[in-house]
Amino acid sequence: MAAQPSAMASIATGFARAITRATSATQSTVVKGHRLVDVVPPDVVSDVFSHALKKQTGVSLKYMQDFGANPIERQLTLSAQFLHKELPVRLAHRVAELENLPYGLSARSSILKVRDWYVESFKELRQFQPIKSTADELKFTDLLRSIYRRHANVVPVMAKGVAELRRELVRQQSSLVEMPEIHQFLDGFYLSRIGIRILIGQHIALHEPPKSNHIGLICTRCSPVQVAQDAINDARAICLREYGASPEVTVYGDPGFTFP
Known part of the structure; x- marks a missing residue:
């Protein structure tokens, strides 16, 4: 899933800033004790941010429709192999963003919960063996179902964290309208989440009984x-x-x- 060029440029600029902050040892928007380096082993932190520096691979709905039109075992294995490599990159991007939000948003318990969900899913994907057979693909699909369920409540939990910040800003006679970084982050984050959910959901749906006028999740x-x-x-x-x-x-x- 890909955004429009202007939106992508804006998101990329913001993300580059997030990576710069994330890799700085002296600056963090997360309170000490809640930073990723404080709660996750160093090798995992390094793996997350090395993946966060990689470019995401765009996938169009047309490609997904054509690819899923005949979901034979070979096609499903190729799909799983792609997701095995691509999803850690996309999840790492989200972790880097969540770790480095302005105005103390990254330290909110709700935001930390969402960040930790993404880290857990990243770890599970990275620990999964290379997919070489149909049996591997079926196990991987079970993992995707688990990840899909884990992230089901991301939107309301994120909203809780932002609402807490909003109430605090109102008391300080400030406003989110004056803070474009928050709006830009949320736009990019939710757009990226949709892309991740569709990639995972499409693969899972190809294992389910076909529905009329549908190719996986895609309504024709x-x-x-x-x-x-x-x-x-x-x-x-x-x-x-x-x-x-x-x-x-x-x-x-x-x-x-x-x-x-």
Whole structure:
């Protein structure tokens, strides 16, 4: 999964700064005792940051669709081998970012919990043997299911940490609006999380019974009108609950149009 070029450039700039801070022995935004080097063996820390300096490999939905159209054993093994190498890189990028957030956000217990989830998943992937057979691939898929479940609550736990910071800033008469680094980090972090979840989820889904009009997770006949309508229904329900009224919304376009 890849962002637009301008967004990628912005994310890359921020990430480069995070790596610089992470590799500095004299500066850290995490309180001593909570830094990665304080809770993880040095060899693991070194492995994490060496992977964090590697470039992520972009994967398009078109490629995933074509690759998963005929999920034979050979295809699944190749997919597992790719994920075995790629996922540690992506997870390491997230760890480096979480370790070096501004305004003390990295020291929040919720953020530390998320960081440690990513470190644990990184360690499990790095410790897994090279995938050479169908049996290896099946074991690796079980590991991916475990990792997928572990990270299911990342969004609400991250939100808790940010909410704590927001309340503190309000007391200090400050605002997250004045802190673009936090917004930039969250945009990039959640975008990257979506990419990781889709890569893992797609591989897992190819092991499950096929669904009509689907290749793994990818719906081959997605209706943008229906997607919009679902979002409208959710938003209107929230408005009704909070304010007692909600606006009517009209969707224009061909209701029969679909695409993968």
